[in-house]
Amino acid sequence: MVAYLARRIGAMLLILLGATFLIYNLTAISGDPLEDLRLSTEENAQYLIEQYTKDLQLDIPPPVRYFMWLQGVLGFLWGDFTLGVGLDGAPVLTSLSLAIPISIRLVITATILSIIIGISIGIVTALRQYSRFDYSVTFTAFLFYSLPIFWVAVLLKQFGAIGFNDWLMNPVIAPEWLFGLSLVSAIFWAGIIGGDKKRIAITGAVAFVSSGAVLYYISASGWLLTLGLGPVLITIMGFGVALGITQLSSGLSNRRVLAIALGMAVLTPVFYFVMQPVFTVEFDGAMMLLLAIATIGVGVGAGMLFGGDHRKAAARTAAIVAFINAGLIVLDRFMQSWPIYFNEVAYGRPIKTVGDSTLDLQADYWIMGIDTTVHLLLPTMALMLVSLAGYVRYSRASLLEVLNQDYIRTARAKGLNERTVIMRHAFRNSLIPLTTIMAFDFAGVLGGAIITEQVFAWRGMGTIFNQALGRVDLNGVMGVVLITSISALVFNLIADLIYSALDPRIRVTK
Amino acid sequence: MANNDKEFLDERGSEESLEQKETAGLSQSQIVIRRFVRHRAAMTSLIVLSFIILFVFTAGGIQLGSEEAPFRIPGWWQWTITDIPDFQNDGAPTLDVFPAFIDGTGTQIGDHPFGQDTIGKDYFALVMRGAQQSITVMFVIGIVAAFIGTVLGAISGFFGKWVDQLIMRFTDLIITVPALIVGAVIGIQIGNLGVFMLALFLGLFTWTGLARLVRGEFLSLREREFVEAARVAGASNRRIIFKHILPNAMGVVIVSVSLLMSSAILLETGLSFLGFGVVAPDVSLGLLISQNQDSFTIYPWLFWWPGLFIVTIALCINFIGDGLRDAFDPRQKRRITRKDRLAAKAAKRAGA
Numbered sequence A: 001m002v003a004y005l006a007r008r009i010g011a012m013l014l015i016l017l018g019a020t021f022l023i024y025n026l027t028a029i030s031g032d033p034l035e036d037l038r039l040s041t042e043e044n045a046q047y048l049i050e051q052y053t054k055d056l057q058l059d060i061p062p063p064v065r066y067f068m069w070l071q072g073v074l075g076f077l078w079g080d081f082t083l084g085v086g087l088d089g090a091p092v093l094t095s096l097s098l099a100i101p102i103s104i105r106l107v108i109t110a111t112i113l114s115i116i117i118g119i120s121i122g123i124v125t126a127l128r129q130y131s132r133f134d135y136s137v138t139f140t141a142f143l144f145y146s147l148p149i150f151w152v153a154v155l156l157k158q159f160g161a162i163g164f165n166d167w168l169m170n171p172v173i174a175p176e177w178l179f180g181l182s183l184v185s186a187i188f189w190a191g192i193i194g195g196d197k198k199r200i201a202i203t204g205a206v207a208f209v210s211s212g213a214v215l216y217y218i219s220a221s222g223w224l225l226t227l228g229l230g231p232v233l234i235t236i237m238g239f240g241v242a243l244g245i246t247q248l249s250s251g252l253s254n255r256r257v258l259a260i261a262l263g264m265a266v267l268t269p270v271f272y273f274v275m276q277p278v279f280t281v282e283f284d285g286a287m288m289l290l291l292a293i294a295t296i297g298v299g300v301g302a303g304m305l306f307g308g309d310h311r312k313a314a315a316r317t318a319a320i321v322a323f324i325n326a327g328l329i330v331l332d333r334f335m336q337s338w339p340i341y342f343n344e345v346a347y348g349r350p351i352k353t354v355g356d357s358t359l360d361l362q363a364d365y366w367i368m369g370i371d372t373t374v375h376l377l378l379p380t381m382a383l384m385l386v387s388l389a390g391y392v393r394y395s396r397a398s399l400l401e402v403l404n405q406d407y408i409r410t411a412r413a414k415g416l417n418e419r420t421v422i423m424r425h426a427f428r429n430s431l432i433p434l435t436t437i438m439a440f441d442f443a444g445v446l447g448g449a450i451i452t453e454q455v456f457a458w459r460g461m462g463t464i465f466n467q468a469l470g471r472v473d474l475n476g477v478m479g480v481v482l483i484t485s486i487s488a489l490v491f492n493l494i495a496d497l498i499y500s501a502l503d504p505r506i507r508v509t510k
Numbered sequence B: 001m002a003n004n005d006k007e008f009l010d011e012r013g014s015e016e017s018l019e020q021k022e023t024a025g026l027s028q029s030q031i032v033i034r035r036f037v038r039h040r041a042a043m044t045s046l047i048v049l050s051f052i053i054l055f056v057f058t059a060g061g062i063q064l065g066s067e068e069a070p071f072r073i074p075g076w077w078q079w080t081i082t083d084i085p086d087f088q089n090d091g092a093p094t095l096d097v098f099p100a101f102i103d104g105t106g107t108q109i110g111d112h113p114f115g116q117d118t119i120g121k122d123y124f125a126l127v128m129r130g131a132q133q134s135i136t137v138m139f140v141i142g143i144v145a146a147f148i149g150t151v152l153g154a155i156s157g158f159f160g161k162w163v164d165q166l167i168m169r170f171t172d173l174i175i176t177v178p179a180l181i182v183g184a185v186i187g188i189q190i191g192n193l194g195v196f197m198l199a200l201f202l203g204l205f206t207w208t209g210l211a212r213l214v215r216g217e218f219l220s221l222r223e224r225e226f227v228e229a230a231r232v233a234g235a236s237n238r239r240i241i242f243k244h245i246l247p248n249a250m251g252v253v254i255v256s257v258s259l260l261m262s263s264a265i266l267l268e269t270g271l272s273f274l275g276f277g278v279v280a281p282d283v284s285l286g287l288l289i290s291q292n293q294d295s296f297t298i299y300p301w302l303f304w305w306p307g308l309f310i311v312t313i314a315l316c317i318n319f320i321g322d323g324l325r326d327a328f329d330p331r332q333k334r335r336i337t338r339k340d341r342l343a344a345k346a347a348k349r350a351g352a
Helices: A002-029 A035-039 A045-055 A062-078 A092-127 A132-145 A150-166 A176-192 A197-221 A231-248 A255-275 A285-306 A308-336 A338-345 A367-405 A405-411 A417-429 A432-447 A449-455 A461-470 A472-501 B002-023 B028-038 B040-060 B123-159 B159-173 B181-188 B195-203 B206-221 B227-230 B237-276 B286-295 B301-328 B338-351
Strands: B062-064 B071-073
Touching: A002 A062, A002 A472, A002 B159, A002 B181, A035 A045, A062 A472, A092 A132, A092 A308, A092 A367, A092 A417, A092 A432, A092 A461, A092 A472, A132 A176, A132 B301, A150 A367, A150 A449, A150 B237, A150 B286, A150 B301, A176 A197, A231 A255, A231 A308, A231 A417, A255 A285, A255 A308, A255 B181, A285 A308, A285 B002, A308 A367, A338 A367, A367 A417, A367 A449, A405 A417, A417 A432, A417 B195, A417 B227, A432 A472, A449 A461, A449 B237, A461 A472, A461 B181, A472 B159, B028 B040, B028 B301, B040 B123, B040 B301, B123 B159, B123 B195, B123 B206, B123 B237, B123 B301, B159 B206, B181 B195, B181 B237, B195 B237, B206 B237, B227 B237, B237 B286, B237 B301, B286 B301
Parallel strands: none
Antiparallel strands: B062 B071
16 A cells, blocks of 8 residues: 555656646747737836846746756755745735635536536436436536537627616516516426326426425515524424435435434524524634534534434434524524625625625624625636536446445345435445545646636636646646646545545455 | 246246347347447437538538648538638527527528637537537547557557566556646647648657556456467467457447547647647637627527537537447347347248
């Protein structure tokens, strides 16, 4: 194992050396960094050219200059690390440290969401293979897969932001929209739940009526302007979460786990009123983290104490239920600040198309949270639409492959119920091949999303790379390349290690 | 109940014979073609794509060589991308597909079916030229990457040991080079040579995924008995690679090349959108969208048409790839439809 790791890391360093050398020289021949100045008619142009040439050592040929750059990078060995200075005069390290958090914020939300949603849809389509639902999801997945992201982004800007903000001036859902959206919901749920014709009809009717009612309420009460869930709705949703999670994790027939999960749901309204005075203006991220850990702790504790023979399952279920319900309470608190944000910060146009935060906004934790969310909304949607499709296709194929295995037949033959077969035996194994794809996606997170960042004017890593490349700013390009290539190689290695840990048939020390 | 069981068995029996009868006496490639032809979405996509290619290349004419000294074969469309006719109808599209009884005006194509851009150029001509570029890029990248990826992957997987190590580390190296940099180098250094060179160079950097797949396929195929048999019979390495292993790995190659081509078209449009890759005065679908993204509210058609072509072409390629994957997958069973069951029953009754 140690020998394997040493060999892999050695190879990685060599690849890194070769790749950076290649990229450095490719970038160098892509243009002339002083082109603007050479064409300039200003008097001090000649002076500036000399100055830049001296500062950036442009008189040294690129292959040699690469080693001077490498010396700066290797400086971390003796405490003299530098990535050089960009054409704009700022040290590359400084610009990168400003850009990395922005890129991570943008891409990681989209990646995690598309993994969760994509895999869920993929599982449902695999379980309903060759149904109409499967065909329509497959077609939609292909369609999204074929969309250029810049096109999606511009459309979202037009309709998701400008159109939606205009509509918010008078947020009434027109009858034809109400009908259309309810119909879509009816078809969607009927397709997912499936069954015989009678069941499909019932599911469709229920979905149609309930989503119609919800939409009508939203429209009639102007809910989008005030937002908010309130204790009653949170309690109802809390019970729903408890039932749903128990059904997925251990089945409703397991009375003890069900009782503990419902206990968590009963605690939810109590917790709601206890927390309201705690959620003050001084609340911050550290307290939120503490709260999250405490919630999970409560769930695990309750499960361990009262779980009896099903201790582990109860702890897992209770922790998930407690976490989601606490999330609902926090969401409600954010929503309470929504009217203030809507009227006083956004002036009635909440969905943002440009930038990663409102400039010079000084406000409490809740307002800042909303501000980040409305800025993230559109770019995240654009990124998700495009990457979701891949996950749907891969998880569907992977689950179908697993469902054909002998051990699934064995599981069914020995009388396990379908939920256990799918969730315990099939689903877990179908995730193994997906780890590789996830690792690659996470490797891309640090590099940012060049096109999305440009369309939505985020100053992340992608923007730095794009601008530096346009200006032939070698140090700027190399800074980004260094980070992206290291993360790609490291995640590649991690993927191999996880793969061999999950699938004992694959040995890393081959 | 017993009767039901019997009928079920009978049905199963006829289904199996149905499937065997279907593939009896056919070669591997014939089976693949049959399966592909039966894949409805893939066949539709193939027809649509062929039609688009034919339409696009005949409409705009073909232009070879650089922008400065082009060699042109004129097409059937009246305007070229350099003509600047007068504005008609404020540049709005003159295309009207609805007949008179729906919207009061008759079906017509008009002088500028896709409208005119902000300086008056005919948008149909621009979009046709852009689509040509994208299709060219798609095929050139596909061919170059398929060739390099297959050769390197085959050598790597077949010979193994240090050859494999060397080639795979080289692949890792190429993977880390961002396509944007390749695009920038070509766009600025040799951009005037046109889109063909751009695609050629991009192809030199996009073969990596294919090489890995082909290598994996070769690693497992070379251990099989038929390779052993060929070796015992005295076949040379070259003969084993090209005659025995490669035909069996063809499925993987074709499928992954088709997927590569669909990502190639998105790569080219993305590069051009960012200002690398195809640069003005040349035209590309990504460049058209990039130039017109800010005027969406006033001239929405400048934005819709190029996008529509990108999506349609990419969608067709993706569906063709999916059809090919199904056709090459030996485990893929044909779905037994109701019609087949009825046919089998009828045949049985007739026989009995």
